[in-house]
Amino acid sequence: MTGESFVFHIDGVAVTAKPGQTIMEAADAAGIYIPRLCDVEGLRHQGGCRVCTVKADGRSVSACTQPAAPDLKVENDTPARNRVRRDLVEMLFHEGNHLCPICEKSGNCELQAMAYRLEMTVATRFPYLEPCRELDASHPDIALDTNRCISCGRCIRASQDVDGKGVFGYVGRGIHRRVAVNGADLAHTDAAVTDHAMSAAVCPVGCIIRKDEGFRVPIGSRHFDHGLIGHEIEEKRE
Amino acid sequence: MIETAGVGAAQDLEIAEICARFGNDRHRMLDILLDVQEARRWISPASMDAIAAAVGLTRIAVEGVASFYSFLSLAPKGRVTIRLCDDIVDRFAGLDAVVAAFAEELGIAPGETSADGAFSLEYTPCIGMCDQVPAAMINEVVAVRLTKARAREIAQRLKAGIAPGEAVLPGFAELGVQERVRAQVENNIRQAGEVLLGPVMQDRGLQAAMAMEPGAIIDAVEASGLRGCGGAGFTTGRKWRFAAGTQADRRIVICNADEGEPGTFKDRVMLTERADLVFEGMTIAARAVGALEGIVYLRGEYRYLLDHLHAVLEERRARGVLGQGFDIRIQLGAGAYVCGEEGALISSCEGLPGEPKTRPPFPVTRGYLGFPTVVNNVETFAHVARLLDQGPGWFHAMGTERSHGTKLFSVSGDCERPGVYELPYGQKVRDLLALAGAEHAAAVQVGGPSGTMIGRDSFDRCLSFDDLATGGAIIVFSSQRNILEIVDYYMSFFVHESCGYCTPCRVGNVFLKKAIEKFRKGQASDEDITYLKELSGTIIETSRCGLGMTSPNPVLSSLENFPLVYAALTRPSKDGVKATFDIQSAIDGARGIAKRRSYIFDKDFSK
Numbered sequence: 108m109t110g111e112s113f114v115f116h117i118d119g120v121a122v123t124a125k126p127g128q129t130i131m132e133a134a135d136a137a138g139i140y141i142p143r144l145c146d147v148e149g150l151r152h153q154g155g156c157r158v159c160t161v162k163a164d165g166r167s168v169s170a171c172t173q174p175a176a177p178d179l180k181v182e183n184d185t186p187a188r189n190r191v192r193r194d195l196v197e198m199l200f201h202e203g204n205h206l207c208p209i210c211e212k213s214g215n216c217e218l219q220a221m222a223y224r225l226e227m228t229v230a231t232r233f234p235y236l237e238p239c240r241e242l243d244a245s246h247p248d249i250a251l252d253t254n255r256c257i258s259c260g261r262c263i264r265a266s267q268d269v270d271g272k273g274v275f276g277y278v279g280r281g282i283h284r285r286v287a288v289n290g291a292d293l294a295h296t297d298a299a300v301t302d303h304a305m306s307a308a309v310c311p312v313g314c315i316i317r318k319d320e321g322f323r324v325p326i327g328s329r330h331f332d333h334g335l336i337g338h339e340i341e342e343k344r345e
Numbered sequence: 346m347i348e349t350a351g352v353g354a355a356q357d358l359e360i361a362e363i364c365a366r367f368g369n370d371r372h373r374m375l376d377i378l379l380d381v382q383e384a385r386r387w388i389s390p391a392s393m394d395a396i397a398a399a400v401g402l403t404r405i406a407v408e409g410v411a412s413f414y415s416f417l418s419l420a421p422k423g424r425v426t427i428r429l430c431d432d433i434v435d436r437f438a439g440l441d442a443v444v445a446a447f448a449e450e451l452g453i454a455p456g457e458t459s460a461d462g463a464f465s466l467e468y469t470p471c472i473g474m475c476d477q478v479p480a481a482m483i484n485e486v487v488a489v490r491l492t493k494a495r496a497r498e499i500a501q502r503l504k505a506g507i508a509p510g511e512a513v514l515p516g517f518a519e520l521g522v523q524e525r526v527r528a529q530v531e532n533n534i535r536q537a538g539e540v541l542l543g544p545v546m547q548d549r550g551l552q553a554a555m556a557m558e559p560g561a562i563i564d565a566v567e568a569s570g571l572r573g574c575g576g577a578g579f580t581t582g583r584k585w586r587f588a589a590g591t592q593a594d595r596r597i598v599i600c601n602a603d604e605g606e607p608g609t610f611k612d613r614v615m616l617t618e619r620a621d622l623v624f625e626g627m628t629i630a631a632r633a634v635g636a637l638e639g640i641v642y643l644r645g646e647y648r649y650l651l652d653h654l655h656a657v658l659e660e661r662r663a664r665g666v667l668g669q670g671f672d673i674r675i676q677l678g679a680g681a682y683v684c685g686e687e688g689a690l691i692s693s694c695e696g697l698p699g700e701p702k703t704r705p706p707f708p709v710t711r712g713y714l715g716f717p718t719v720v721n722n723v724e725t726f727a728h729v730a731r732l733l734d735q736g737p738g739w740f741h742a743m744g745t746e747r748s749h750g751t752k753l754f755s756v757s758g759d760c761e762r763p764g765v766y767e768l769p770y771g772q773k774v775r776d777l778l779a780l781a782g783a784e785h786a787a788a789v790q791v792g793g794p795s796g797t798m799i800g801r802d803s804f805d806r807c808l809s810f811d812d813l814a815t816g817g818a819i820i821v822f823s824s825q826r827n828i829l830e831i832v833d834y835y836m837s838f839f840v841h842e843s844c845g846y847c848t849p850c851r852v853g854n855v856f857l858k859k860a861i862e863k864f865r866k867g868q869a870s871d872e873d874i875t876y877l878k879e880l881s882g883t884i885i886e887t888s889r890c891g892l893g894m895t896s897p898n899p900v901l902s903s904l905e906n907f908p909l910v911y912a913a914l915t916r917p918s919k920d921g922v923k924a925t926f927d928i929q930s931a932i933d934g935a936r937g938i939a940k941r942r943s944y945i946f947d948k949d950f951s952k
Contacts, residue, residue, distance in 0.1 A: 152703070154703050154847070154889060155846050155847050155848070157848050157849055157887040157889065160887045169889070173705075194849075194879075195848050195849060195883070195887060198848050198852040198853060198856070199848060199852070201852070202848075202852045233856050234856060234859050258845070258848075258851075273403040273406065276403070276405030276406055277409050277845075278405070278408050278413075279845070280414075280681070280698070280843070280845055281841060281842065281843040282843070282851055282855050283845070284844070284851065287408065288405065289403045289405035290404070291390075
């Protein structure tokens with residue numbers, strides 16, 4: 108899209124946006140972090156996890172899909188917004204089996220990092236759903252443990268749009284909706300460990316596991332051991 | 346979408362033929378899958394491979410659609426599938442005895458298929474027959490007012506190899522298309538109003554519209570004050586103006602006949618008695634916005650109306666009022682309440698899982714296949730045809746200041762005269778209850794589960810957009826009914842019908858349902874009431890579409906209007922443990938493994 112850039116406000120800070128930019132894209136460029144899980148740079152926006160929910164002129168919208176607009180007043184980093192986000196992150200923890208101490212992704216996991224950022228420190232009130240889905244270790248280089256999946260769909264979009272393959276897709280409905288593979292199991296698809304969909308940056312949790320590289324980086328030296336999730340964006344701020 | 350064939354696609358002539366019938370068009374995926382389901386009684390992995398190969402999609406894309414809709418099955422179903430309507434109204438009318446009769450005769454429990462592949466028995470949410478409960482679908486045939494004896498009789502005929510139609514209604518085969526519809530299902534029109542159910546002159550609205558410029562039609566609809574009758578109440582004229590004002594090569598008019606809100610059945614009656622008027626309204630809309638394509642999205646539960654509707658369309662084509670530029674096709678649904686949401690409905694028409702679309706863009710600018718699309722309710726289109734005939738002033742004069750014209754109400758539950766009532770907007774709940782013979786109601790669910798549950802102190806409230814907005818469902822409950830049983834049922838409905846796209850609706854509704862179960866078991870404390878409110882707030886605030894934004898309503902409105910029901914069931918939490926934690930059920934598993942009782946939590950552990 109073309110056109111004049113314009114100004115809107117996030118928590119009182121003036122942010123410049125170009126027509127067609129989403130609230131989140133403009134915020135990222137301005138060094139303001141809006142928490143998100145299903146959205147990642149380089150992939151289509153999904154608006155599914157809802158962690159990026161902000162109030163825009165009083166209306167709740169997902170910042171990753173909502174276009175910025177001139178003079179919009181966005182409420183982002185406030186106790187009320189973050190409480191709701193914490194609820195959503197807790198829902199994702201309780202929907203799957205997320206046992207950080209035994210998970211290879213610990214320290215690199217965006218769900219875990221988001222829980223730290225949102226100060227998920229007291230015991231949660233939600234019940235645990237404890238799914239029991241079969242592990243798919245059929246592929247020589249990749250294993251899938253969908254018990255740790257948060258249904259963000261990043262692997263689906265990466266495989267479709269970047270790799271041009273369509274290895275993953277959603278099946279089922281409601282609480283039974285889950286990520287599945289294009290075949291009887293992963294070995295019967297054209298998945299390759301070199302796919303963008305299989306890279307560490309795409310799966311935010313410990314669901315897509317690349318074999319033979321576990322614990323190469325020790326706990327304590329991992330990505331989120333160096334700073335809160337979103338700090339790279341916040342450091343861009345002048 | 347990816348241009349690759351499914352893995353290992355075998356030659357399958359029957360499936361190739363079905364796909365070819367729909368032009369191997371991936372956007373007709375739902376039609377293809379419905380036909381495969383009918384031919385094979387399930388969608389096997391091999392069938393999905395064959396479909397994927399024919400339409401140029403991955404198998405997982407086909408599986409995504411096949412696994413989304415309740416009427417499509419990934420495991421073999423019986424030659425006859427009996428779907429028992431599991432709505433709360435059916436339950437209160439003796440569903441259990443009916444289920445037991447079918448189960449006993451057929452030798453299978455709900456959820457099972459008989460070993461010889463003859464029968465499947467299952468539950469399904471509201472099939473739109475709340476005024477004649479208990480009801481069931483037997484393949485596409487509808488059976489109403491079931492009793493234990495009648496269920497037994499039907500099951501015996503089915504076992505003797507009699508076709509579903511004959512089994513439900515002896516002589517069915519001899520009936521004409523329209524006669525079959527009326528023989529299966531009662532209309533129960535209790536009050537005919539001036540606009541829709543009273544005398545109607547055929548095609549007069551269309552004739553008036555043909556003499557008008559498209560812009561003038563939109564002006565007239567806007568001037569009438571007509572608002573969408575599906576529940577949300579968006580101004581119809583404005584919606585059309587957006588669609589007409591968007592530059593595009595194609596525009597589409599869609600009629601939302603996915604009447605899935607439990608307790609509503611007025612569109613069923615409109616499609617039976619006033620199908621012509623509905624199609625007339627669609628044709629007027631098409632002229633107003635410049636559309637050549639129309640789609641009626643008919644819920645799968647109303648499959649029994651399909652032949653009748655095709656006959657009406659054919660007759661309109663023969664009369665020259667359809668098919669001269671603008672034509673209509675019927676898209677059959679396959680069991681998904683969320684498809685009543687306009688974005689999900691469009692997704693479904695496009696052959697995708699019924700998932701709502703990201704807004705903006707709105708359907709009026711980018712809808713079906715990316716073209717400007719007007720989606721209106723069955724009742725709305727019929728109103729359009731009438732107000733073009735009688736004039737916007739006539740329509741505007743009825744109703745209240747912000748709600749003009751009449752509204753159809755579907756009344757069911759504990760009342761003497763369940764059925765459809767056409768009344769001007771602004772009636773008091775109390776007056777409608779009196780008409781329906783429900784003066785002794787203790788609770789009324791206005792607008793179905795996504796609406797509001799009110800008690801006697803609210804019966805003077807008005808049915809209009811200013812006060813109690815509703816798509817028309819009025820479900821009456823007597824003082825004999827358990828409020829929490831109703832709330833629990835409605836939450837199970839939303840859990841079943843959430844599409845699962847967004848976290849709060851997918852997961853949060855499960856938690857709400859579990860919390861209500863805890864109240865019903867008498868294990869809740871005061872803190873659980875706060876928990877219900879906070880969880881509901883998060884779901885409403887963050888959900889992506891109207892389903893999640895309204896799904897906590899049964900909980901919130903019952904908490905507000907029946908607080909004592911909840912208060913009576915709470916007790917202080919014992920042992921100082923966390924409120925939501927039930928120690929007794931938690932240690933039950935351990936008791937079993939250890940084969941003894943707990944030293945700490947059982948008073949007499951030696952037993």
